[in-house]
Amino acid sequence: MCSEKKKNRDTIAELLHGLRNKAFITGSEAVAEAVKRANVDMAIAYPITPQSESMHLVGELFAKGHIKDYYRAENEFAVMAAVHGAALGGGRVFTATSGPGTLRAMEMFPVWAGARQPIVCAFMCRGVSLPPSIQPENIEMGMLLDTGMLMLHAENGQDFFDMILQAYLVAEQPDVHLPVGVFADGFFVTHTREEMLLPPEDCCLPPYDPGFAPVPVFDMETPPMRITRDPLLNKSNFISGNANASWHQEVLAAAERARKHIAHFMGGLLEVENPGAKIFIAASGTAVSQSREALRMMQAEGMDVGLIKIKSIRPFPGSELSKALEAADLVVVPEFNAGGWLAREIRATIDRNHRVIGAPRVFGGMTMPPWLIVEEVKKALGAGQSRGGC
Amino acid sequence: MSKKIITPVASLAHILPEDYRDLVEKGPHGKSVGIKDLGSFKEITEEHPHCAGCGVSLGVRLALAALPAPEDTLVVGTPGCSFFALSQTAVNYSNTAFGNQNSVASGLKRMLSIRYPDKDKDVVVMAGDGGIADIGLDMTLHSWFRGEKISTIMLDNEVYGNTGGQESGMSPEGQVLHMAPKGKNFKKIPVFEMARTAGCVYGARVTIASPKRLGRAVNRAILLARELGPTYVQIYTPCPTNMKFSPADTIRIAKEAGSTHYAFEEFMTEEAALRIAVMEGEQGKIQD
Ligand code: SF4
Numbered sequence: 001m002c003s004e005k006k007k008n009r010d011t012i013a014e015l016l017h018g019l020r021n022k023a024f025i026t027g028s029e030a031v032a033e034a035v036k037r038a039n040v041d042m043a044i045a046y047p048i049t050p051q052s053e054s055m056h057l058v059g060e061l062f063a064k065g066h067i068k069d070y071y072r073a074e075n076e077f078a079v080m081a082a083v084h085g086a087a088l089g090g091g092r093v094f095t096a097t098s099g100p101g102t103l104r105a106m107e108m109f110p111v112w113a114g115a116r117q118p119i120v121c122a123f124m125c126r127g128v129s130l131p132p133s134i135q136p137e138n139i140e141m142g143m144l145l146d147t148g149m150l151m152l153h154a155e156n157g158q159d160f161f162d163m164i165l166q167a168y169l170v171a172e173q174p175d176v177h178l179p180v181g182v183f184a185d186g187f188f189v190t191h192t193r194e195e196m197l198l199p200p201e202d203c204c205l206p207p208y209d210p211g212f213a214p215v216p217v218f219d220m221e222t223p224p225m226r227i228t229r230d231p232l233l234n235k236s237n238f239i240s241g242n243a244n245a246s247w248h249q250e251v252l253a254a255a256e257r258a259r260k261h262i263a264h265f266m267g268g269l270l271e272v273e274n275p276g277a278k279i280f281i282a283a284s285g286t287a288v289s290q291s292r293e294a295l296r297m298m299q300a301e302g303m304d305v306g307l308i309k310i311k312s313i314r315p316f317p318g319s320e321l322s323k324a325l326e327a328a329d330l331v332v333v334p335e336f337n338a339g340g341w342l343a344r345e346i347r348a349t350i351d352r353n354h355r356v357i358g359a360p361r362v363f364g365g366m367t368m369p370p371w372l373i374v375e376e377v378k379k380a381l382g383a384g385q386s387r388g389g390c
Numbered sequence: 391m392s393k394k395i396i397t398p399v400a401s402l403a404h405i406l407p408e409d410y411r412d413l414v415e416k417g418p419h420g421k422s423v424g425i426k427d428l429g430s431f432k433e434i435t436e437e438h439p440h441c442a443g444c445g446v447s448l449g450v451r452l453a454l455a456a457l458p459a460p461e462d463t464l465v466v467g468t469p470g471c472s473f474f475a476l477s478q479t480a481v482n483y484s485n486t487a488f489g490n491q492n493s494v495a496s497g498l499k500r501m502l503s504i505r506y507p508d509k510d511k512d513v514v515v516m517a518g519d520g521g522i523a524d525i526g527l528d529m530t531l532h533s534w535f536r537g538e539k540i541s542t543i544m545l546d547n548e549v550y551g552n553t554g555g556q557e558s559g560m561s562p563e564g565q566v567l568h569m570a571p572k573g574k575n576f577k578k579i580p581v582f583e584m585a586r587t588a589g590c591v592y593g594a595r596v597t598i599a600s601p602k603r604l605g606r607a608v609n610r611a612i613l614l615a616r617e618l619g620p621t622y623v624q625i626y627t628p629c630p631t632n633m634k635f636s637p638a639d640t641i642r643i644a645k646e647a648g649s650t651h652y653a654f655e656e657f658m659t660e661e662a663a664l665r666i667a668v669m670e671g672e673q674g675k676i677q678d
Contacts, residue, residue, distance in 0.1 A: 041504055044497065068504045073493065074532040081490035081529070085466070085497030088484055090505055093497075107487045115486070218482045219502060220391045220462050220511065228477045229484060 001066060002039045002204035011206055015165060016265065020197035027157040027189035030196060031096065031122055032057030034164035035067070037204045038120075041091035042069040046079045049134050050186040051098040051124040058094065076101040080108035080121075087117040088218035088229060090210035092168065095119075098186055099126035099133075102140040106147075112179040113148025113251050115229050116215045118171035118208075119179040120164060124186040125285075125336075127364055135365025136187045138285060141313065142341030144181065148251050150258055151313040152266075153284040154184040158196045159311075166265045168205055174212045176258045178251070183313075185286040185336055255315050262312050269317035270310045272324050277306030279330045279377060282321070284310040284342055287334045287368060294334075294373035305377065310342070318349040330380055331356045334373050338363040391461045393419055409436065413480055419461040425452060425605030434460050435479040440471060443637020445627035445644060446518070448598045449545045450475040453516060453625065456605035457481075458612050463512045464502070466495040468521035471551040471629075476516060489526030491515045492533035495540045503539075510616050515542040519560035520550050523579045527559075530581075534588035534620045541611040541621045542590075544581065547629035555632030562651065567632075582655070585622035591662045592618075595655045597626035599644035603654060613669055614662050626652045 015037065025033065031054035035043065043062065045055035062070035069086075073079045076097050083093045097105060102123055112119050125140055127133025144151065152167060154160040160182065167180035184190065210217040216227050262269055273295070281291040288309045298305045308324055310317060325331055333343040333356060343358030350356070359376045362368045397414050398406055409432075416432040423431045435454050440447035450472060457463045464482045467473060468491045476483045486494055495513045502511040515522075515530075522530050522544045530542060549567060550556040557570035559579040566573045585593045592614045594607035604625060611621035626647050630637045648654065658666065 042497070042501060069500045071536065073496075074528060077487075077490065078493040078529050078532065081486065081493035082497035084486060084490075085484070085494035085499075086501040087497075088494070089498045089501030091501045093501075108490070111486045218464060218484060218498065219505065220464055220482050221395065221506075223395055225391070225396060225482065226478065226480045227482055229482070 001202065002037070011204060012169065015199050015203050015205065018199055018203065020199050023196050023198050024193055025157065025196060026191060026193050027160050027184055028054040028191070029057060030157040030161040031164065032061060033198055034161045035094050036061055036201060037199065038094065038165055038168055039092060039205045039207050040067050040094045041208070042083075042086045043067055043094045044070070044079045044082050044086070045072050045095065046074070046076050046097070046101065047072075048076070048098045048101040050126060050190045051096045051101070051122070054122065054124070054190065055096055076105035077108060080105040080112070083119055083121075084108060084112060084115065084117060087112075087119050088115070090213075090217040090219055092208035093119055094121075096122035096124065098124045099128045099137075099140055103128055103143070106143070109144060109147035109149050109179070114247070116177045116213070116251070116254070117179055118168070118177050120167045120171055121179065121181050122160070122164060123181050123183045124190050125183055126186040133364050136185045136286075137337050137363045137365070138183065138185055138335075139337040139339055139363070141183055142337060142339045145314065145341065145345075148178065148255065149314065150178055150180040150255060152180065152182050152311060153313055154182060154189060155285060155288045155309065157189055157192065157194050160184045160189055161196060161198065163266070165205060169265045170258055170261045172208060172212070173258070173261050174214050176254050176261060177214050178254050178258065183285065188286045259315050262315070266311060268320070269312035269315065270308055270320050270324070272306065272308050274304070274306035275324065277304050278328055279303065279305045279332075279381070280308055280325060280328050281305065281332050281334065281373060281377070282308040282310060282342075282346060283334050284313060285336065287336055290368045290370050291334060291373055293370035294377070297370055297374055298377065313345070316345055316349065321346060322350050325350050325355070329355060330377070332373065332377050332380060333358050334368060334376070335361050336363065336368065337361065391419070393461070417480070418455075418457075424456050424609065425601050428455055434481060435475055437478075438475040439478075440474055441631045441637070443630045443640045444471070445598055445629060445640050446471045446545045446547055446551065447475050448640070449625045449627035450516065452598060452601050452604050453543055453608045453623075454479060456608040457512070457514070458609050459510065459512060462510060463514055463612075464498060466491045466498065466513065466515050468517045468526060469552070470518040470521055471547070472516060472518050472545050473552075489521050489524070490529055491517050491521060491526055492529045492538070492540070492542060496533050496536065496538045499538060499540050512612050512616065513540045514612060515540060516545065518551070519544055519546040519548060520558045523559040523581050527579070531584065531588050534585060534590055534622075537589055537619045539615050539619060541608075541615040541623070543608065543611070544622070544624045545627045546624055547627045547632075548578075549629055549632045551629045551632055578651075582622070582624050586657050590620045590622045592621040592658045593623070593656065595624045595652065597644040597648045597652050599641050599648055600654065607656070610666055614658075614665060618659070618662055618665065
């Protein structure tokens with residue numbers, strides 16, 4: 001249990017960089033382990049596969065006294081509205097959802113950002129209807145890119161654990177104060193048991209202090225009393241139009257200011273392996289793990305290939321990518337969705353973007369064997385050679 | 391909130407607008423004032439931006455005047471005509487997405503109970519018929535099923551006012567409206583009856599033509615929600631603009647409704663009745 005007396009220790013450094021013990025747990029269990037250490041006041045849940053198990057475990061945390069309030073709400077839109085209400089009231093909240101649940105709740109995500117709520121939500125991505133799919137797929141991330149929410153993408157259970165804690169740290173910075181979605185590819189991460197390193201149970205985040213929020217707390221204890229903390233209604237009036245626009249700009253600016261905190265708490269928005277390579281695979285989520293394997297296979301064949309793991313999708317590491325790919329001839333972007341949102345983001349960011357190959361793309365429950373990635377790289381190289389170099 | 395929070399330091403008081411200074415000096419905070427005292431204290435809302443003769447604006451004004459503790463009241467609503475008065479009221483007002491008011495209120499009330507375990511923070515939903523009976527009906531009902539300690543006040547103008555006069559689930563059967571070009575073909579949604587079934591410990595149906603009765607209903611609803619569970623007040627607030635009657639006739643229309651389809655009705659659980667007897671014994675009986 002997060003003990004009150006430990007409030008004054010440098011718990012953040014200890015939590016992120018202190019001693020850790022081995023645990024052999026699933027991604028869903030990792031979520032609960034993170035929430036246990038996050039000093040969460042309240043969590044609200046609604047079932048959807050593959051997210052449910054993690055929120056069952058969060059419910060057990062409530063039953064054991066780790067969380068002060070918890071309930072099962074009537075649908076995902078209601079959940080996201082209720083955590084919004086709870087965050088307005090000045091506390092730390094947690095929830096999670098998945099695929100169709102994300103879409104059903106969609107209206108609330110820009111509201112969270114617009115109201116500057118430091119809500120952390122875990123998204124355990126899956127396919128969306130129609131045709132119905134409960135298979136791993138992260139198309140929902142492409143649909144959330146412009147909600148104003150910050151977005152982190154976990155490669156595995158360890159990332160999922162760490163990123164939930166890091167998400168609170170970034171979200172609650174006074175110059176950020178925005179919601180953070182922590183995304184993991186459902187089933188692959190949620191239902192896979194792996195060895196993780198966890199800090200001791202009583203090593204927790206310090207409690208949330210609403211006094212540091214850049215917006216007034218909604219509790220009738222914080223002046224001004226005449227406040228509407230939510231996105232301003234934009235009627236046909238020049239002044240309210242301007243107020244709305246400048247508020248919106250500030251939400252975007254807050255996301256930009258998050259960059260330095262992501263760098264500080266997470267060691268950067270991306271990670272580069274073999275930076276001198278001419279051929280790169282750039283990926284996020286579990287596609288990174290598949291790409292690591294593909295990399296090993298290609299290196300065994302004597303190919304000089306590098307890997308870029310993108311951890312932060314919003315803010316997007318545009319300048320970092322441009323720099324890392326400056327001398328690259330080819331960038332292959334494997335994805336677990338049909339839309340190819342990551343390839344689109346990278347193409348929109350770097351110059352000479354004909355270098356970007358948006359493949360392979362798997363969805364609807366297909367797996368991504370590493371040879372599929374290797375094939376795409378070779379195909380692109382072959383095409384490049386026939387064109388006279390890529 | 392303590393009055394100290396809004397009291398300016400003496401040397402700066404003169405730069406604040408007069409209505410703010412009035413609120414500090416003559417406002418309802420910490421006093422037991424209500425509808426019967428209107429005119430003798432500074433109200434927490436004024437200068438509404440609604441159409442002339444708007445029933446909603448009167449409903450908002452009366453309900454706000456009846457709050458037992460405006461200094462610790464937080465209002466949650468949804469976009470619509472009610473927004474315009476509420477967003478410029480001297481209470482914290484939240485208006486987020488469409489129809490989610492009872493969910494936002496549930497989370498807010500619970501968090502305030504965590505943060506202020508020894509204080510009553512009254513969370514009041516105030517929204518129109520479209521927000522409560524149509525787009526937000528599931529969340530309204532579920533907050534009642536769960537027994538959330540919040541009060542829900544419907545400002546029922548029987549139409550979507552702000553979007554230009556479309557049919558709402560609370561419009562009367564047969565009424566010709568936008569999106570009901572041949573007349574509404576089903577009855578008013580029985581939200582009042584549903585409130586009783588869904589677990590509200592107290593409910594009242596009133597019109598703006600009976601201000602004291604309205605005030606008493608709102609007061610009872612909020613005080614009972616503090617201790618016992620969800621409460622519901624449904625206020626008839628006719629809309630001259632979309633129902634096409636003269637703004638001067640609003641009260642007459644409301645009065646007529648009071649003797650036809652909007653007759654006053656109240657329900658309460660036994661526990662609520664006992665609580666009311668104690669509370670109103672303490673306060674001195676409020677006259678109709
Ligand atoms: S449209 Fe009707 S309800 Fe809306 S402000 Fe005008 S009179 Fe009031």
